[in-house]
Amino acid sequence: MTSSEASVDRSWTVRLRNRLSRTVPAGQVLPDRQPAYVRSWIYVFGVATLAAFIYVLVSGLVLTIKGAQWWHTSGLGHFVNSTHLWSVELFFMFMVVHLWGKFFMAAWRGKRALTWITGAVCFLGSIGTAFTGYLSQSNFDSQWISTQAKDGLNSVGIGAVFNVLDTGQMLLWHVMLLPLVVGVLIVLHIILVRRHGVVPPFDAVPPEREATSGATPTADAQPAALADDLTPTAAGPR
16 A cells, blocks of 8 residues: 555545445435335324424524514514424424324334434424423513423423523524524434434335235345335445
8 A cells, every 4th residue: 555545535525425324325415215104194293293303403503693572563473483383393394203103003113223213212302392492482471481491390300401591602602502403303313213214104115025925024124125116225235
């Protein structure tokens, strides 16, 4: 190995690229085809949750830049503030359907336990983010919510570090810390989905296995190919 090749191997960009290629194989990052069973509506709610989350971030960024007075006094501010709330409500609706759908599909099958865990923890983090959002409205609604919540939080001993009566602290938790945590979990969740593929239905069996053995599909059946309906990109590492 020459000195130039050794320096390339020590490059952090090369190491990062190699690490990413091992994490998500080529063709799996943005696949253009998926197995036939992905046509089912139950597979739509994951990407619907992601779309709602993106709008939550965009509308929240506008509200952050403009400030509280703008969303309380401006007609456009009222509209953006309302769509921010509506997108959060859609985000939770899609996420709950996605969560329960994958629960009943046993989405942790096929070495997907970490995928399931990151999704569940992301749901819990989203609840905290939404709660601090209600506390950051700067109106009587947020004042009532904070006064009702303080006793419960104080009773479990976290009121000293998580003071719901401190509007500034709750606002920073809402616009910085918690969205960052949720965003990182979502990115990790998507990477794991791309690495292991979407979880197949219980009855998804490769055609060749069905034709030769006539075996009853098991809960852990991982279709490697479904004729023309399953492309090579969908059969990643298991």
